[in-house]
Amino acid sequence: MTDExxxxAAACFDEKQLSAITLNIALTNFFNRINRTTRQQAGQAW
Incomplete structure (x- = not known):
């Protein structure tokens, strides 16, 4: 992500909201990588 x-984003969100957005992106990326590694398609058991 660039500084721009x-x-x-900082102009629209406060620090707590930016932290939550960053955490959600990181968590989504984590699960995508786990699903890819284990060859599990997301949403199959839903």
């Missing part, structure tokens, strides 16, 4: 993108 971060500055634009």
């Amino acid at each position: 993108i971060w500055d634009a």
Whole structure:
């Protein structure tokens, strides 16, 4: 992420909200990588 993108997001969200957004992106990325590694398709058991 570039500083320009971060500055634009910071203009719309406070620090707590930015932290939550960053955590959600990281968690989604984590599960995508686990699903890819174990060859599990997301949403199969839903």
